[in-house]
Amino acid sequence: MPLIVDRLTKIYPDGTRALHEVSFTVEDGEFVAIIGLSRAGKSTLLRCINRLIEPTSGRVIWNGIDITAASPRELRRIRRQIGMIFQQFNLVKRATVLTNVLTGRLGYVNPWLSLLGYFPPSEVQRAMQALERVGLADLADKRADELSGGQQQRVGIARALMQEPRLLLADEPVASLDPVLAHSILRYIEELNRKDGVTVLCSLHFLDLVHRYATRVIGLKDGIKVFDGRPDEIDDRRFKEIYGQEAERIGG
Amino acid sequence: MGLRTLAGIWLGVSLTLVGLALWRGHPWLWISVGLWWIGTGYDAWRRFKGRRPRLWPATLIALIAIYGVGWEVTEIHPLAPFQRFDKMRPYLIALTQPDLLTYPTERQVYRIPVEVPCTHPPSPREIREEAQVWLSADCAQAGDLLTLQGEGFPAGPSLELWWVNPIGERQRILQEGRPLSLQADASGRFRTAFIAPRAVPLGFEPPPGQSQTHFLELHVVRVIGGPRPSEALLEVAEKMGETVAIALLATTFAVLIAAPLSFLAARNLMGGSLPARAIYYAMRGFFNIVRSVEPLIFGIVFVVWVGLGSFAGMLALMVHSIAALGKLFSEVIEHIDPGPVEALMATGANRLQVIRYAVVPQVVPEFVSFAVYRWDINVRMSTIIGFVGGGGIGFRLSEWIRLSAYRQVATAVIGIALVVMALDYVSAQVRRRIV
Numbered sequence: 221m222p223l224i225v226d227r228l229t230k231i232y233p234d235g236t237r238a239l240h241e242v243s244f245t246v247e248d249g250e251f252v253a254i255i256g257l258s259r260a261g262k263s264t265l266l267r268c269i270n271r272l273i274e275p276t277s278g279r280v281i282w283n284g285i286d287i288t289a290a291s292p293r294e295l296r297r298i299r300r301q302i303g304m305i306f307q308q309f310n311l312v313k314r315a316t317v318l319t320n321v322l323t324g325r326l327g328y329v330n331p332w333l334s335l336l337g338y339f340p341p342s343e344v345q346r347a348m349q350a351l352e353r354v355g356l357a358d359l360a361d362k363r364a365d366e367l368s369g370g371q372q373q374r375v376g377i378a379r380a381l382m383q384e385p386r387l388l389l390a391d392e393p394v395a396s397l398d399p400v401l402a403h404s405i406l407r408y409i410e411e412l413n414r415k416d417g418v419t420v421l422c423s424l425h426f427l428d429l430v431h432r433y434a435t436r437v438i439g440l441k442d443g444i445k446v447f448d449g450r451p452d453e454i455d456d457r458r459f460k461e462i463y464g465q466e467a468e469r470i471g472g
Numbered sequence: 473m474g475l476r477t478l479a480g481i482w483l484g485v486s487l488t489l490v491g492l493a494l495w496r497g498h499p500w501l502w503i504s505v506g507l508w509w510i511g512t513g514y515d516a517w518r519r520f521k522g523r524r525p526r527l528w529p530a531t532l533i534a535l536i537a538i539y540g541v542g543w544e545v546t547e548i549h550p551l552a553p554f555q556r557f558d559k560m561r562p563y564l565i566a567l568t569q570p571d572l573l574t575y576p577t578e579r580q581v582y583r584i585p586v587e588v589p590c591t592h593p594p595s596p597r598e599i600r601e602e603a604q605v606w607l608s609a610d611c612a613q614a615g616d617l618l619t620l621q622g623e624g625f626p627a628g629p630s631l632e633l634w635w636v637n638p639i640g641e642r643q644r645i646l647q648e649g650r651p652l653s654l655q656a657d658a659s660g661r662f663r664t665a666f667i668a669p670r671a672v673p674l675g676f677e678p679p680p681g682q683s684q685t686h687f688l689e690l691h692v693v694r695v696i697g698g699p700r701p702s703e704a705l706l707e708v709a710e711k712m713g714e715t716v717a718i719a720l721l722a723t724t725f726a727v728l729i730a731a732p733l734s735f736l737a738a739r740n741l742m743g744g745s746l747p748a749r750a751i752y753y754a755m756r757g758f759f760n761i762v763r764s765v766e767p768l769i770f771g772i773v774f775v776v777w778v779g780l781g782s783f784a785g786m787l788a789l790m791v792h793s794i795a796a797l798g799k800l801f802s803e804v805i806e807h808i809d810p811g812p813v814e815a816l817m818a819t820g821a822n823r824l825q826v827i828r829y830a831v832v833p834q835v836v837p838e839f840v841s842f843a844v845y846r847w848d849i850n851v852r853m854s855t856i857i858g859f860v861g862g863g864g865i866g867f868r869l870s871e872w873i874r875l876s877a878y879r880q881v882a883t884a885v886i887g888i889a890l891v892v893m894a895l896d897y898v899s900a901q902v903r904r905r906i907v
Contacts, residue, residue, distance in 0.1 A: 270818055296821070298820070299819065300819060300820030301820075302818070303818075304815065306814070306815060310809075310814060311811075311815075312812045312829065312830055312834065314833045314834065323815075323819065323821070323830075324819050326816065326821035326825045326829065327821055328820075331825060335824055335825065335828050379815070379819070
């Protein structure tokens, strides 16, 4: 079941046009990299898909359901199947690693019991398995802010795993990490994509990472889609179209 | 500064000065208005000519006028603290000798009848019991100088003189404004002069030509047993406990009410829909208005409403604290990291779950810190809430001040200082550890 983005437009209250009539279709199992300069609209695009930001116009259809028209209740049911990881990890710093992972399950568990801080043993077990998968099982009882940046992002991935997502939105997942850690994080995302068949939409800065992991690239410039194709199709001319005339290629 | 700002300042200061001149009616204030206009006109002319602005002469004139009036209406009298030092002296002296301990005593009393006023020529009167006492006259009027001497008294115990009027009211005999206290010498004798006090109760004056029987009492005061806490000390201790308890309950209730309300007054949580915005502004307004009313004023209101006592004081502090804490709490919530909120919304969590898991963990330590600080403030406030009848130490302290009970006042002041300092320290430690 594809993800259809149809003429998606977002204009902020201050008049900034972050997205303009962006349309594309993503098939199940794709790993789509979204590239572009800062402020090109990458974050806005990802957040419009799960409506953390309300689009101004256009539609997002996933699994045949119009997300943009969903009621708050329906929207929560859709969101719980869409994992999301963030540039700043967005963990609750004072909570334990385990609690942070369990919060990924909030859309599924009994809401009243969860308000009391109760999660069924089966969910705790699921959280431990998710932590094992990202190699952090032994840190479950640590406070999130005691972990390194790379470890925190792995907790973020474990939290997304709890949702058993069919779609993963990753907003610059490695941009605040040491470049040498980028691959370790992206490999977990790649594994999710390859082994679990999760569709991935991931905004990235470095072209070499795009070449290494993505099966498809969407380029944004000033909120307009300027490129949509395979990574190896990005030649110098296309590169300048996406990043502007002054940009120079480094690496990849 | 832009021209608009300058014009605004000029207008504001001009109106202020004219207002002051109208209010106080001094000619020199009108002169200052004129000088202000000349000074600012001069500055404007310099600007017009392209020279550097020079506003300080006009500013100086305005400041002199404003502070001059301020000085006058505040009735500043710099010498008063020195000239009237004698009013303060008893309190300062009392601070060095607060009423802390008492010694249990046993009194042996000699009663000497005195006729007031004299209806016959006075003659000395003698009382013989274990020891002997002579009073120089068996009748007197208020203001007469009398002498008392004794023989056969033990040398250790102190001797006190009391005057008892016909309806049994007792007052201590004073000498130069202080209670008279003496001791027998080694041979068991003493001799003292004193002035008969005015002691006829209102409405009990004897008919002309008749007299009433008063008594002079000589108390031999023997100390039996060691020191005990004085009544004042026990009372201060008990009332301080009450004070701390008032503050504790007021703070606790205030936290329980303010914490949930503060979420409704946090801009970042109450965005979106119109009703949410309306609730946000209503809560904000409520907090700001209530916060601006001093607890003492609420104290007066609640004393009328629920009656004198600690409950009124507690309610007054609670209401003020709800507003003060609600505002602080909502600001804490507004300054949280929005990242976790976004992340949990993305997982499909509902609004309450997002608050429980993304907001609450971020704000609890600061909530606790502010609550402890508020308790600290409330202890200080609750020491004076009693002045308006709100219970605690303040009630008793205001009474003692009215009665000029200096040593008891000193005991209370010292008690308050110690407790407030101790709680200040505890609260600082708790807050240091939490944040």
